[in-house]
Amino acid sequence: MKYSGIGGQAVMEGVMMKNQEKYAVAVRKPDHEIEVKVSEYTGIIRNKKIRNMPILRGVFSFIESLVLGMQTLTYSASFFEDEEVDEKKKEPMTEEERRRQEQKEKKQENAMMGGTVVLSIVLAVAVFMMLPYYLSTLFQKVITSQWVIALLEGVIRLVIFIGYVALISLMKDIRRVYMYHGAEHKCINCIEHGMDLTVDNVRKSSRFHKRCGTSFLLIVMLVSILFFMFIRVDSPILRVVLRLLLIPVIAGVSYEFIRLAGRSDNAVVNLLSKPGLWLQGLTTKEPDDEMIEVGIASVEAVFDWKPYVEEIRREMK
Structure with missing residues (x-):
């Protein structure tokens, strides 16, 4: 499977797609x-050499996905806020006052966004x-092996994580949001x-993808087990x-694996990607056609897919 370089995430009643530094948010409004x-x-x-350094690029990507995710989620939610302001009671504002008001609201939004991310x-x-670490220490009175305690900590971490994902899916x-996910x-x-x-082609495509944030988080959990077992x-x-x-x-380290998985069809890599794909059974649901149309609109705003698809077809001949 040829790597497209685009990625995205679901937002409230919409989809965000990102291609390099350009991103688009498509939202199905109430109308x-x-x-x-x-x-x-x-x-x-901004420095590309630092940004592309192995391991570090994963840390930057994780933080940036949180920041961008909060921004796009806030934007999509803005279409569904209740209109509680009585227009008759609003005082008229000059252009300068309106500009200052917008700047003030932008600063407040940025401050709130930063606080939310932190x-x-x-x-x-x-x-x-x-x-999970503190819960695992409760078993130290009956378990003497630190290897077993570290493994138990990892199991508790996985149970909490998977339980959380399953609970909020209800x-x-x-x-x-999982349907838009x-x-x-499916679009990618x-x-x-x-x-x-097209809607028909997207509908019959898989809703599971190896370059998914769900898979990344699960890999983080699994890698942490290995780290904490051997570094004590x-x-x-x-x-x-x-x-x-x-x-x-x-x-x-987890990002490097997800990055490799997204570019490789190696049998071992595919096998190691299976747990993340299984977990996506919880975090992705089959979308309806209107949701697919939103996903297509988001892709087309940042990615010229026609030459890309033509190139794939030439390679397949």
């Missing part, structure tokens, strides 16, 4: 029209990294398998510090 917004995101690091990272570390709004994957799979990007210290305080310090390294 059923599709709104498409195209923007650029240069990332947190809080999300802190909560994720606390729930998925530190909580929510109606999240289920619709399926539309995103469609063109990467050399088919024209006796001090409980140092063990906590070590886990915190190794998080960027674990994220970087």
Whole structure:
């Protein structure tokens, strides 16, 4: 399967697709029209040599996906906010006052976004990294092997993560996000398998993809088990510090595997990708045709798929 270089994620009633520094958010509005917004995101690091360094690029990509994800999610949610302002009570504003108001709101939005990203990272570390560690220490009175304790910590981490994913999938709004997640994957799979990007072709494409954020997070969990089993210290305080310090390294290594998986059809790589694909059975659902249309609109805003598909067909001959 030829690598397209595009990636994306689901948002509220829509899909975001990113191709290099260009990204598009397509949203199905309450009036059923599709709104498409195209923007650029240069990332947190501008230096290309640093950005492309192995391991480090995974850390940057993870942080950037959080930031961009929050921005696009906020944008998509803005179409569904209740209009509670009484137009008659709104005071008229001059152009200058309106400009200042917009600047103020933008600063507040950026501050809120930054705070949300930081809080999300802190909560994720606390729930998925530190909580399993402390729960595993409860078994040290009956289990003497540190190898077994480290393995138990990893199992607890996996149970918490998979349980969380399964639990939120029961929510109606999240289920619709998972359907758009399926539309995103199906659109990418469609063109990467050399088919024209049409609703019919997308519908029969797979909703599972090896370059998925779900697979990345699961790989993070599995890689952390290996790291914590083989890198051990006796001090409980140092063990906590070590886990915190190794998080960027674990994220970087996991990213390198996902990156390799997205470019390779090697049998071993495909086998190691299976657990992530299985987990996508929870985080992706089959979309309806209207959701597929939103995914197609997002792809076409950032990626000229026709020459790409033609190239794949020539290679297949």
